[in-house]
Amino acid sequence: MSQPVTHIVGAGLAGLACAVELAAAGRAVMLHEAALQAGGRCRSFHDPLLDRVIDNGNHLLLGANHHALAYLDRIGGRAALESSERVELPFHDLASGEGWVLRPGHGPGWIFDPARRVPGTRWWDYLRPLALPLHGRQARVVDVLAMDSPIGQRLWQPLTIAILNTAPAAASAALLWSVFRRTLLKGPAACRPYFAGAAGLSGAFIDPALAWLRARDVPLHVGHRLRGLTIQAGRVVALDFNDGPVGLGPQDRVVLALPAPVTAELLPGLTVPLDHGAILNAHFRLPVPVPSLPPFIGLVGGVAEWLFRRGDVLSVTVSAADRWMEQPSEALATLLWADIARLLGTPTAPCPPCRIIKERRAGFAATPANAAQRPGARVPGLDNMLLAGDWTDTGLPATIEGAVLSGQRAARLVQT
Template identity: 85%
Template sequence: MPQPITHIIGAGLAGLACAVELAASGRRVTLHEAAGQAGGRCRSFHDPLLDRLIDNGNHLLLGANHHALAYLDRIGGRAALESPDRVEMPFHDLANGESWVLRPGDGPGWIFNPASRVPGTRWWDYLRPLTLPFHGQRARVADVLAMDSPIGRRLWHPLTVSILNTAPADASAPLLWSVFRRTLLKGPAACRPYIAGPSGLSGAFIDPALAWLRARDVTIHFGHRLRGLTIQDGRVTALDFSAGPLGLGPEDRVVLAVPASTAAELLPGLTVPLDHGAILNAHFRLPAPVPSLPPFIGLVGGVAEWLFRRGDVLSVTVSAADRWMDQPSDELREILWADIARLLQTPNAPCPPCRIIKERRAGFAATPANAARRPGSQVKGLNNLVLAGDWTDTGLPATIEGAVLSGQRAARLVRT
């Protein structure tokens, strides 16, 4: 009797993580991806304008991201990440030129050391986030943390926007707490940053996973778009792909690891987050590397929010960037280069070649209303289908960790 197959729809991080978990347990897996490549919003490509490998978006992993790191360890991808020798987060204020380094230490003692804090802040300012979980599920970050204070402008605002991809006035306080309690409150090991090395995000998260899966005879189909599901008697009986229908055996399972909007189209009546946030990324190829810059740095007082250095390419990220999506790329390039030039103290330097990447639907907007619409992994009334994706109710915002966690959770459900 042939072994049942689990059909995973979507080869983003959630789908790949699910496939890896199932294949590791000896399950038979087929992976279907609508696009011509895997990775979704977490991948690398060669840009002809810059003649460099760049990522479609910048991502920062932390030591607290245990599910993502376990996934990387299983597929052999962690070696493609880089981490600084010291656990610290550098910042620079573009408005006044001041720089500082946040150094989370063991236990709460680090907040008493002015050298480890944001300039102009007091140790008791760092206690306010401890009240985030006590304001209810509908509380917004700005209801709890004062954004017009020095620590608000220089730390809580940039962290909120980058973690939740949502402005503090709209962002869910419980979702921010879910990250803070895993990182800032857990000491330096939990806060250790990891960024993509020369091989990019694909070299860490995607290419090793595909090679690992193929080595275990996992079938992978690209250009395989799912157009519909045939449902009878509480189970999916057939998958309608663009290449034609595929019938399922009585013990076959389906994992929908697709965007929320796609899942809602395939499963009418499914409640999913409705609103999404945009992210703007800009990649600049400089005439030569700038080794004096740290591998990444947080920026305040300008438009650019985070800057990542990889060789002679400087990449800038702006989160919650809906207001910039209709701005012409040429104008965005000049605006963001002005911020970088101020950081480099070369205000008259001409703008180098630049690639602007706009992700209009980079992840669900982490508002209280949207958080309440996140479904669980199981779909009521369907006993052979589960959901995966960072938009499902993982307890985390739309992050790499959330995506991987959702895929691993879906795999556990398939195995039961």
């Protein structure tokens, strides 16, 4: 009798994490991907304009992201990440020219040291996030943290937008707390930043996973778009792909690791978060590298929010960027380069070659109402189907950690 097969539909990070977990347990797995390559939003590619490998979007991993780091350790991808020697978050105010470094420490003692805090803040300002979980699941970040204060403008606002891809006036206080309690409240090890090295995100998260799965004979079918499901007696009995149906055996399982809107079309009646937030990314190739810049830096007082340095490429990320999506790429490049040039002290420098990437559906909007629409891993009424994706109810926002956690959770449920 043949071994039951788990069909994972979607080879983004959630689907790959699920496949790796199941293959490690000796389970038979088959991966299906609608695109011609795996990775979803977490991927790298060679850009002909810049003649460099760039990432679809910039991502920062932290030491608290235990599920993502365990996934990388299993597939051998952690070596493709880089980290700074010291645990610190550098910032620069583009309006005032002031720079500072946030240095979380062991225990709460660090908040009493002005040199480790944001300028203009007081030690008791850092206690305010402890109230985030006390206001209920409908509370917004702005209901708890004052955004018009120095710490609000210089820390809570940039962190909220970066973590939740949602403005504080609409963002869920509960979701921000879910990250803060795992990071800032856990000391420097939990806050240690990891970022993609020369091989990009694909070199850490995708290519090693594909090689690991190939070595275990896990097939990946690309260009395999799921168009429908055949359901009988509370079970999925066939997957209807663009090139024909694939029948399921009585013990086979299905994991849908697809975007929320696609999943909603396949499963009418399933409640999913349909509101999404956009992210704007800009990649500039400089004439020469700027090694004096840190590998990443938070920016306030301008349009650019986070800057990442990789060789002679500087990459800018602007989250909650819906307002910029209709602007021409040339205008956006000029606008963002003005912020970088101010940071570099070269305000008259001409804009170098730039690639603009607009992610219109970068992640679900982390509002209280939208977060309440997130489903669990199990699909009501279907015994042999599970869901994975950072938009499912992981307790985390739409992050790499949330995506990996969702895939690993689905894999564990397959085995129960």
